């Protein structure tokens with residue numbers, strides 16, 4: 001469970017008190033846990049306990065009435081590897097089955113990009129009621145996994161089926177889910193080389209030629225490939241982004257020549273290459289050892305061409321390797337991208353333009369179109385870079401050479 005992202009949804013039943021133990025087990029097993037609660041559930045377990053144990057803020061309302069800060073249910077949906085609802089009351093079950101969306105919890109359920117597992121808990125008559133059966137059947141049809149309620153003493157004093165499965169049983173179900181998804185991940189056994197961020201080309205010890213690339217897109221791509229079971233080699237220029245994962249090798253470079261040396265080291269061993277780095281096309285011919293003083297009125301800098309790393313990888317690409325490049329164009333987008341795709345021997349080119357608001361350098365969002373070697377052209381909406389990375393990775397997973 002190490003590094004897995006578990007979104008825990010808590011609804012308002014007596015069994016909610018057991019969630020403190022569930023969170024502790026998940027955290028001990030190395031999972032990242034975020035919690036969302038229905039407003040009613042805070043009568044059964046304090047959000048403070050949930051926040052403290054999960055080491056994350058808790059989502060309850062759409063927005064904080066004091067600060068005006070809005071809680072983004074879509075972000076929860078993108079963040080999580082699995083959504084676990086425990087306990088699930090008859091009321092929230094009915095709302096989930098019907099698609100009702102009158103609180104943050106339900107909006108998040110409807111925004112989930114990952115599978116949902118639920119552990120119902122209610123009194124025995126409620127659990128046995130045909131309505132409950134009908135609603136559980138609907139959830140199963142919607143792809144939700146049910147951890148059946150267990151038999152035992154109930155809060156009402158009655159005995160029978162309806163108790164929430166014990167935290168250990170819920171953890172086993174989550175384990176089974178991850179083991180199954182690990183075994184069926186689309187990029188299992190694949191090694192992906194990703195270049196990310198800018199390159200800095202030194203002028204003297206304190207100055208360089210660089211660009212505004214943040215590295216966000218490349219890091220999001222690395223995360224998306226890791227999520228699909230790939231081993232990833234991420235070679236990145238200077239960036240604020242960080243990522244750690246047992247299947248990730250992160251290599252920091254500064255200049256295009258350093259990037260080239262690392263790509264040369266790894267490309268042959270990889271089955272997929274995604275070159276999202278904004279590599280400087282030119283570098284100063286000489287790097288002056290001492291800081292250039294401002295004595296002269298005019299200073300001339302002679303630039304020489306950097307190696308085109310992507311072209312090099314394209315020229316050595318074998319029949320099974322997939323190569324994806326990026327094209328950031330300010331004019332004639334399709335024409336220039338088509339030319340780049342052929343010239344660099346790519347399978348897919350990701351096109352973006354600085355003309356679209358919110359797309360490209362520095363932004364958390366991007367708007368792309370994909371062009372492939374079979375001349376298929378697909379446009380996507382403006383999305384977060386995490387969602388864009390998922391689109392690119394699912395496109396390459398389904399791509400036939």
Ligand code: CTP
Pocket residue numbers: 195256275276277278279280281306307308309310311324325326327328340
């Ligand atoms: N690229 C690279 N090495 C370089 C320059 C670019 O690997 N020296 C890669 C980028 O990572 C990107 C793709 O090539 O995937 C497109 O980069 P771009 O600079 O737009 O292409 P160029 O061929 O340099 O064309 P131009 O600058 O003329 O638009």
